[in-house]
Amino acid sequence: MDTQAPELPGGSFGARLARWRTARRASQLSLASDAGISQRHLSFLESGRARPSRAMVIRLCETLEAPLRARNDLLAAAGYAPLYPERALGTPDMAAVREALARIPTHHEPYPAFAFDRAWNVALANESAMRLVGRCVSGKTLAALSPAGVLNFMRLMFEPTQMRPRIRNWDRIQRALSARLRREAAVDPWSPSSALAAQLAPAHAPADLASRSRLRSRLSSPWTMVRSGSSPRSRPSAPPRTSRCRSSGLISRFPPTTTARPTCAQ
Numbered sequence: 001m002d003t004q005a006p007e008l009p010g011g012s013f014g015a016r017l018a019r020w021r022t023a024r025r026a027s028q029l030s031l032a033s034d035a036g037i038s039q040r041h042l043s044f045l046e047s048g049r050a051r052p053s054r055a056m057v058i059r060l061c062e063t064l065e066a067p068l069r070a071r072n073d074l075l076a077a078a079g080y081a082p083l084y085p086e087r088a089l090g091t092p093d094m095a096a097v098r099e100a101l102a103r104i105p106t107h108h109e110p111y112p113a114f115a116f117d118r119a120w121n122v123a124l125a126n127e128s129a130m131r132l133v134g135r136c137v138s139g140k141t142l143a144a145l146s147p148a149g150v151l152n153f154m155r156l157m158f159e160p161t162q163m164r165p166r167i168r169n170w171d172r173i174q175r176a177l178s179a180r181l182r183r184e185a186a187v188d189p190w191s192p193s194s195a196l197a198a199q200l201a202p203a204h205a206p207a208d209l210a211s212r213s214r215l216r217s218r219l220s221s222p223w224t225m226v227r228s229g230s231s232p233r234s235r236p237s238a239p240p241r242t243s244r245c246r247s248s249g250l251i252s253r254f255p256p257t258t259t260a261r262p263t264c265a266q
Helices: 013-023 028-035 039-047 054-064 068-077 092-107 127-136 139-144 153-157 170-187 192-200 202-219
Strands: 114-116 122-125 223-228 231-236 242-245 251-253
Touching: 013 039, 013 054, 013 068, 028 039, 028 054, 054 068, 092 114, 092 122, 122 127, 127 139, 153 170, 153 192, 170 192
Parallel strands: none
Antiparallel strands: 114 122, 223 231, 242 251
């Protein structure tokens, strides 16, 4: 009779542990030292030559500061029962949580508001948000973005034919969303954001590079944009000196005869 626990999709315990250690930018020596074990024992755990105890798995998870869901996954990969309970939002004992969450988007009316799960699926949305989505994308496109009947916010924002052309500052939004996905993927290697980043972010890297190229060409121009209120105006400035202002984070050119300047770092 085979009593070995079934292998999870993410790999064996050793492979998962090594990937978590890599995500935390820790060497075997540093992780072993922080966990109070020898590097040899940690190497055996990662290679599968040694089987960890339940207490050892919990200690390594605490040292790596892994999320609770990841700790359950590592325990299951090592052949132990999960330690932390997990409940779906639709269960009866989560009624108080659902009510508290529903108040947040409702109180945002008339402004759109969404509530997501860890996979960026829309769990709750107010009426303004759904009206906005309905005006931006067709019902057929919305159904394609919701294969399981649940709308994915990231796939909605990166939709190329209807949603993206309606976002005027798409270059900036794309960089922010891609950075968020990559940041979550770096923190949690098994986060759903890892798959979303691999599918959505690389496809829009050329636009990001083009935007940076336009920014560099604008900064190298002898004309500097100065914003007064909401209307930009341009004025010529001599090119002898370039400074980076700490207060605004913008690169500006100042003529040598200017007397009043903001505090800048050369």
